[in-house]
Amino acid sequence: MRSHTRRAASPSDCPLVLRKLICKEDIRAGCKCIVKPPLVSDVELERFLSVPRDPSQVLVFGIVSSHIPTSSGQLQWLLNTLYCHRQQGRGSPCIQCQHDPYRLLRYDLNSPLQKDPPLLVKKYAVMQGMVLMFAGGKLLFGGCVLNGYGFSKQNLLKQISQARQDCKMGYFMPENYKFSSVLPSFLGLDEAESDKRTILEDIQGSISSLTVGDKMEDYFPEPEKK
Template sequence: MAKEVHSPTRWAASPSDCPLVLRKLLRRQDIRAGCRCMVKAPLVSDVELERFLSAPRDPSQVLVFGIVSSQSPGRTAQLQWVLDTLYNHKQQGRASPCIQCRHDPYRLLRYDLHGPLQKSPALLVKRFAVVQDMILMFAGGRLLFGGRVLNGYGFSKQNLLKQIFRARQDCKMGYFLPDNYKFSVSAIIPSLEDSEPAKKAAAGDLEGSVSSLALGDRVDEEMASPVDVK
């Protein structure tokens, strides 16, 4: 009986790795330019969202979506800055980031609620009732986390990386939010512009309601983890 060979390129490159390439493919446009997502985290639109989420990839890779709004960019300026800063650090020197990041533990992405290609309402609004300034985390097409308060505290690069690590641990344990989960956050979660005390005061209620961490807090506060936090 022949021995099964596990190829290290199991998650080979495909057009679905890059949201822009996938979008052009679905719209029957020229894709020869390939991936050019070298400056900002790729923007995912409703045209390719479902196909992108369900595309074959490492099932432990966490897809981190920053929910922004082109109608009120000032309200999501901090979120954009954090995503761009981390993205530029991780993708430095990569000619085709969406292809070369397929073995990374996580990917950073943007989702514009009011982009020109969005449905009305936008798919993530219809599916999960998301609002701008939120972070969503998926793995294997399933939702792991959603909220504005990261790691139980405020919004920062450090807390985002820690929340990604926690989401990866939840993924390994099989802890996901229900497929029909709806967020109810517009009134109870402080925005990125609110004060730090307000964020901390809300954190206790938020972790139980918007994160799969409610199923068990198995956080190793040491950052010696698979997540790249350099």
């Protein structure tokens, strides 16, 4: 059985603290990401993805837009709800979650800290409303239709479970993979549900969709409250 060496918690485990370190700002306040998933900016994105951590831990990025908040409102609500549930009782969530099976994060395309274009747009052609999943700095999943159905807590957890299984099997997406670069009309409020589904499936990407059937159902244990 493979064992992982436990490493000491690092300020770099928190994207906000890491950003302050890079910008040579005071980090004594530490991690205080208690209410919402921490916001990752282009200032620290690459270093944050490369921070040594449990190689099976999945980093779940919700791609949001502060300029068009309604375009990712459902996603933000889902991430915030699940995050608050999992982090309850933790004073420094980013430090205390290093052994969790997954972490929830946000990436704002319109943050003033982003490059032009934002790094994830340049590399993967992402758009608001998408979810990306990484492990060990490599992309496992990207899309707007979780678990093949849509946005819900159950579908998100199933998709994370599938991503963890893909990671264990070594199924990562190609380094040069790009999603659709055309902003779809599903962001509007007057699209028929069937039309939205078709468009969303067009920008879905996952190695598991090509290699592994949808047969996993996993329930994650409650996080440790240290």
